[in-house]
Amino acid sequence: MSEALAKKAAALDAADGLARHRELFALDDGVVYLDGNSLGALPRHVPARMQDVIAREWGQLRIRSWEESGWWTAPERIGDRIAPLVGAAPGTVVVGDSTSVNVFKALVAAVRLAGDDRDEILVDATTFPTDGYVAESAARMTGRRIRALAPDEMVSALGPRTAAVLVNHVDYRTGRLNDLPVMTAAIQAAGALAVWDLCHSAGALPVGLGAHGVDFAVGCTYKYLNGGPGSPAYLYVRGDHQPRFDTPLPGWNSHEDPFGMRPAYVPGDGAVRGRVGTPDILSMLALESALDVWDGVAIEAVRAKSLALTDFFLECVEAYVPAGRVSSVTPVAHAERGSQVSLSCAEAGEVMRTLTARGVVGDFRRPDVLRFGFTPLYVGFADAERAATELAALVG
Amino acid sequence: MSEALAKKAAALDAADGLARHRELFALDDGVVYLDGNSLGALPRHVPARMQDVIAREWGQLRIRSWEESGWWTAPERIGDRIAPLVGAAPGTVVVGDSTSVNVFKALVAAVRLAGDDRDEILVDATTFPTDGYVAESAARMTGRRIRALAPDEMVSALGPRTAAVLVNHVDYRTGRLNDLPVMTAAIQAAGALAVWDLCHSAGALPVGLGAHGVDFAVGCTYKYLNGGPGSPAYLYVRGDHQPRFDTPLPGWNSHEDPFGMRPAYVPGDGAVRGRVGTPDILSMLALESALDVWDGVAIEAVRAKSLALTDFFLECVEAYVPAGRVSSVTPVAHAERGSQVSLSCAEAGEVMRTLTARGVVGDFRRPDVLRFGFTPLYVGFADAERAATELAALVG
Incomplete structure (x- = not known):
């Protein structure tokens, strides 16, 4: 990790108008959940x-x-x-x-x-x-x-x-x-x-x-x-x-x-x-x-945060992961990008298992894709930075 | 109601090997629920x-x-x-x-x-x-x-x-x-x-x-x-x-x-x-x-009780409801009968609404059918007798 990117993450989180929505979900602070594009997290009020x-x-x-x-x-x-x-x-x-x-x-x-x-x-x-x-x-x-x-x-x-x-x-x-x-x-x-x-x-x-x-x-x-x-x-x-x-x-x-x-x-x-x-x-x-x-959420605000999150995650991956270890298969252009980042990677299945065990949950899609979904309602910029840090530690 | 049929119901309930299963369900003692053939009752352990x-x-x-x-x-x-x-x-x-x-x-x-x-x-x-x-x-x-x-x-x-x-x-x-x-x-x-x-x-x-x-x-x-x-x-x-x-x-x-x-x-x-x-x-x-x-229930025992229940309900209806007010469209022969009794009846929709308000819940099927479903795991013989009593009071 870098001091500069960690500070940038903190600043982005502080300025994030959707940040308070995270409280609405049952999430564990020790876990970065980047699999909301497979199964969304539980809103806290649903069990009652x-x-x-x-x-x-x-x-x-x-x-x-x-x-x-x-x-x-x-x-x-x-x-x-x-x-x-x-x-x-x-x-x-x-x-x-x-x-x-x-x-x-x-x-x-x-x-x-x-x-x-x-x-x-x-x-x-x-x-x-x-x-x-x-x-x-x-x-x-x-x-x-x-x-x-x-x-x-x-x-x-x-x-x-x-x-x-x-x-x-x-x-x-x-x-x-x-x-x-x-x-x-x-x-x-x-x-x-x-x-x-x-x-x-x-x-x-x-x-x-x-x-x-x-x-x-x-x-x-x-x-x-x-x-x-x-x-x-x-x-x-x-x-x-x-x-x-x-x-x-x-x-x-x-x-x-x-x-x-x-x-x-x-x-x-x-x-x-x-x-x-x-x-x-x-x-x-x-x-x-x-x-x-x-309630009260504009989908345009969600989109803006989603792009900012995936941009920032790609920036952190670029900064932390040595060249050649992963490559993004997700388009760079905003007009061509959804709300996930997919990285092709050697031994992707094993890498994702280990990442998950370390508290960064994404998923693996055969044959070689690490898939990280960014749900703007509950994922923050510090989460993105931590995910890149853990990934770099594993494949660096 | 008749003293004899009420006593018969009590005796049949006392001899019923499935009677204790009723406790497994969330049921109100004031209600005779004869609509389990539309929506089965809630087993008590399911919410937890x-x-x-x-x-x-x-x-x-x-x-x-x-x-x-x-x-x-x-x-x-x-x-x-x-x-x-x-x-x-x-x-x-x-x-x-x-x-x-x-x-x-x-x-x-x-x-x-x-x-x-x-x-x-x-x-x-x-x-x-x-x-x-x-x-x-x-x-x-x-x-x-x-x-x-x-x-x-x-x-x-x-x-x-x-x-x-x-x-x-x-x-x-x-x-x-x-x-x-x-x-x-x-x-x-x-x-x-x-x-x-x-x-x-x-x-x-x-x-x-x-x-x-x-x-x-x-x-x-x-x-x-x-x-x-x-x-x-x-x-x-x-x-x-x-x-x-x-x-x-x-x-x-x-x-x-x-x-x-x-x-x-x-x-x-x-x-x-x-x-x-x-x-x-x-x-x-x-x-x-x-x-x-x-668990531990034999479907043959369920069938035996189901037939006994529908037989007994028909017996009570015959005894309590004046001739000509209702007629059963459900076959008499056991080999041709499921686990419900359907009675055709004038103003059946209104009759069922009133019966339900009085705590006997069945349902109405157009144009003229009162449908009473008997779920052997939670319906007893006294329930059948009470349902016939309420019906007789309404259409008698």
Whole structure:
């Protein structure tokens, strides 16, 4: 470590308008948690809320809670809590199921909207693999074919056969931020529909789904949104697409009259059309409670701090780690960077195990990537400096 | 009420070997809870376990819990807890997603196994509607067609075009128990595959999935299994079908090497193949904890008590309610009865609202059904007698 960088960290922390948010989370001062892009930390107030949900809402009110405790409307209500964080209008986001299941809904609905003469789905070849696997199934079941391309090859591959494009806003491995406004405009100019996966961007940077006219989006809630392990994912359907949103999973929760128990399926209006079966209330209400930490937080301030944190971490790594031991695979340009820094490194698996044992928790992605996620609501500049110090001690 | 029936109830409760299980649940002595077939009551020990899951496993161990707290393997581990309750072999049940999503997986996989020359799916026309809606989508996406039939018409409708048959073990509305062994044998003799929905039978009566060679089954866990509101559903795939189980939802959790992040999908072996995305851990571990109430309980004893309870309730209704005010739509024969009694009744919605206000909680199913579910682990004979007394006071 260097005296100068430690002092710089202290100054940056002192000037950080989001620094007080760290108190809202259950964190151990001895640990630098840089894995919030895998599992967000626990907001301190969630256990008490969940005790109430379990002991009173389930235990005492039982079946009455579907109405009296607002369980039935939770998927849309929580969707409306997430909407402003991703720049979506009220009534366009619904919470439920996993990201994989939502990719299936969105992609099948997108190709159906695109029409039968468009038979190609472009998929981000660098994607988190589940999106690619599920896209293959969506293509197989709708009579389309898949082309896997790097995001920067996609725009030139668009054509009259393109039905839909599935792409990640931020690449899970490298942390590269793809240009959502430009790609969405190009996809739509070609007559296709844009389906964005926001898992690694929502809660870390402005997304602007509405402003950029995105057709569909999906994302998880257990990373930067801190919803808890495996908390339910969400689906965004642009308002004007909703009346023609033709889901492959028409469960009873999406019916216009669910308790009518009618034999014919008639979808409801709005975001509810993205629902499927009975929502997993405990996971869902933990997420709802966790979202309280966003009260009064501007996502632009989060983005500014995120970039400052990753810049500073890279500066510390550059200063502390001898040349050649690690190299960043995360883009330098702010416009191309999410909220993580990925360093390729020899013996990365072993390095990350040791770092974790020393209290710097990131994760390892095969074959050689050390991944450090910076959650602006609870990671500070001194944390970044300490992480670089420990890394240098290990690989220096 | 009658002195004789009240005494009979007391005697039956005194002789009930399962009576002590009621103490395991958070129940109010002033309330007769006959809605466990909609939402099972809270086992008393679950809140403390969930506090530990949330505050320690998530809050303190964070990302380490995926391995150290056994989160990653929860879907198969909890599947193996459910397996003996439905007569399934270890390694054939996996927990996750909603019943609707699991119907989609099972039905698509079944028609794929049946082969391309079989283009018809028979669906229980009296089914809980979500199964029918999802079956329509499965048919549409696999190029099959749907025929909706009453369960007793299905066997005679089987033929060389039948790919799969989706049927409920117990009808949600009437409480009719369909003959799983006989129907499964007939379906398979016709060269088709049997997909059973166990939502209203699992935890209330022996199912015998293995003994009767059922191909696929799905079910929820929040009714007689008391897993909590919207707790995850399960999928059963018969062992010899597993290597050819071709899922329409090939999420990364079902990959043979999920953390390999490989671009090509290669399914894992066994029950894991039914997984999709990241499991909803909080809901899932509440279910796991709730299953502790089954330790040492034989499902045959549960069935015996269930039949005794529904018999006795019908006896009390017959004795107390003036003729013509209600009529049972639940079969009299034990072989055709699940664990509920459904009474058709004028103004049933209003009657159920008033009954609930008086502490007898069942539910109303349109247009005219009062539904009373009898959960043998926590409902007693005096409860049944009181429910009939209150009903008689209202409609008498």
